[in-house]
Amino acid sequence: MRNHWDVVEAGELMSRPGPDLIAGAPEPVRRLLEAVQALDPLIAAQRSQFDGARRLPDEVFAALADAGLFRLWLPGALGGPELSPLDFMRVVEAASALDGSVGWLVGNGGGMSRIGGYLGEAVAREWFADPRAFVAGATGAVGTATAVAGGYRLSGRWPFGSGAHHAARFMGLASVRPEDPVSPLLCCYLGRAEVTILDNWHVSGLRGTGSCDFEARDVFVPAAHVHPFLGPQPTQPGLLYRLPPVSVFAWSICGVPLGIASGAIASFAELACRKSRLGTRALLRDRETVQATVGRARATLRAARTFLIGAMTELMAAAETGGQRLVEARADIRIANAHAAETAMSVADELAASAGAAAIFESCALERAVRDVHAAAKHIAMSPNNYIVAGRLTLGLDPGTARF
Structure with missing residues (x-):
C-alpha cells in the first residue's frame, strides 16, 4: 500500500469512483472516495434544485460536510486527514465527475481547511470543532x-x-x-x-x-x-503548509475541470450505447468517428493529468531545495493548470458535438458539463495568462505579477 505522500499513478483516469479505483486507493483516500460514491444518488435526486436556487440544497451540503469532504487539508494534529496534494486532487476529481458544482465546493472547502496550518492551534481547533465548518x-x-x-x-x-x-x-x-x-x-x-x-x-x-x-x-x-497571504509562517510541520501559497491555492480547484471532463466521458459512453443519429438505426457507439473521438478524449485528458501530476510532484520536491528550481516549478504548475482546463473544455465540447442535438437539453449531463467546465476554466488559477508568466521567465524576464 502506498504511503501518505505517494504519487497517484499518471495512468489512472478519474470518472465516477468505481470499486476498482477505490480498492486501489490508500487510506484515508479510500474512505473519502467511498463517501463520494455513496453521495451519487442524493446528488442525482436533488440536482434539479442546484440551478434554480443557485446554491446546493442544505441536505446535499450537510452530506458533503458529514463525509469530511470540507476538511481534506486540515492538519493531522487537529484531527484532519492532511491529504497530500495528489490525493487531494484525486478526491476533488471524483466529486467533480459527479457534478461540477459539488466538486468546486469540495475543492474550495477542502482547500480552505489548510488554514489550520497557519492559524494558532487554539483558534484552529475552535473553528474546526464543528464538523460542518466551511x-x-x-x-x-x-x-x-x-x-x-x-x-x-x-x-x-x-x-x-x-x-x-x-x-x-x-x-x-x-x-x-x-x-x-x-x-x-x-x-x-x-x-x-x-x-x-x-x-x-x-x-x-x-x-x-x-x-x-x-x-x-x-x-x-x-x-x-x-x-x-504570500509568506505565512506555518504553525504545523507538514510539507503541505510550506508549499507556495499561490500555487496551492490554485491547486485546490485545478482538478475540477478534469473531473468534469471525466464525468462527461462516462456520460457520453452511456448515451452512445442507446442513442442513434437521426435517419439511421446505427448506435453512436458503432461509428468509427465517435470511437475515435472518445479515444482521443481519453488520451488528451490522461496527458493533461500526467502533466499536472508531474508539475505538482516537482513543486513538492523543489519546495525543499528552493532557488531557481522552485521558481521554475511555480511556473510549470501555472501552465499545467491552464493546460488541464483547456484540455477539459476541449474534451467536453467535442463529446457534446458528437452527441448532437441531445446535448443542448438540460436533461442531458453533457449540457451541464459543458457550461460547468467553461465556468471553472474562467478562474484566474487556470487563466491563459499563466502561459505569459512561464514565457517571461523562460525569456529571462521577471514574472510580470506580484502574485507569484
Whole structure:
C-alpha cells in the first residue's frame, strides 16, 4: 500500500469512483472516495434544485460536510486527514465527475481547511470543532485593513465567495496600504455575522456553488485571525503548509475541470450505447468517428493529468531545495493548470458535438458539463495568462505579477 505522500499513478483516469479505483486507493483516500460514491444518488435526486436556487440544497451540503469532504487539508494534529496534494486532487476529481458544482465546493472547502496550518492551534481547533465548518475564501479583490490595538479594522467587498450561503467563516484579502501595489497582502478571517452576503450569483455554469460577493464595513479582526497571504509562517510541520501559497491555492480547484471532463466521458459512453443519429438505426457507439473521438478524449485528458501530476510532484520536491528550481516549478504548475482546463473544455465540447442535438437539453449531463467546465476554466488559477508568466521567465524576464 502506498504511503501518505505517494504519487497517484499518471495512468489512472478519474470518472465516477468505481470499486476498482477505490480498492486501489490508500487510506484515508479510500474512505473519502467511498463517501463520494455513496453521495451519487442524493446528488442525482436533488440536482434539479442546484440551478434554480443557485446554491446546493442544505441536505446535499450537510452530506458533503458529514463525509469530511470540507476538511481534506486540515492538519493531522487537529484531527484532519492532511491529504497530500495528489490525493487531494484525486478526491476533488471524483466529486467533480459527479457534478461540477459539488466538486468546486469540495475543492474550495477542502482547500480552505489548510488554514489550520497557519492559524494558532487554539483558534484552529475552535473553528474546526464543528464538523460542518466551511470557510469561504475570496482573493479576487483587496480590501483595506487599518491597524489598531489588538488587530485590524477591515472593510471591503470580495467576489466569488463560493459556498457563501453555508459558510461559517469568510476570508478576504486586505492591504494595510492599498495605494501601494507591493504592500503585503493579509488573509483576514471574519465570522458569518460580520459580513453581508450579496445575492448576485446569476451565471451560466457552476450555478450550484452560490459564489456570491460578500462585504464587510469597519469590522474588527483580531490579530490572531490574520496571517500573510504570500509568506505565512506555518504553525504545523507538514510539507503541505510550506508549499507556495499561490500555487496551492490554485491547486485546490485545478482538478475540477478534469473531473468534469471525466464525468462527461462516462456520460457520453452511456448515451452512445442507446442513442442513434437521426435517419439511421446505427448506435453512436458503432461509428468509427465517435470511437475515435472518445479515444482521443481519453488520451488528451490522461496527458493533461500526467502533466499536472508531474508539475505538482516537482513543486513538492523543489519546495525543499528552493532557488531557481522552485521558481521554475511555480511556473510549470501555472501552465499545467491552464493546460488541464483547456484540455477539459476541449474534451467536453467535442463529446457534446458528437452527441448532437441531445446535448443542448438540460436533461442531458453533457449540457451541464459543458457550461460547468467553461465556468471553472474562467478562474484566474487556470487563466491563459499563466502561459505569459512561464514565457517571461523562460525569456529571462521577471514574472510580470506580484502574485507569484
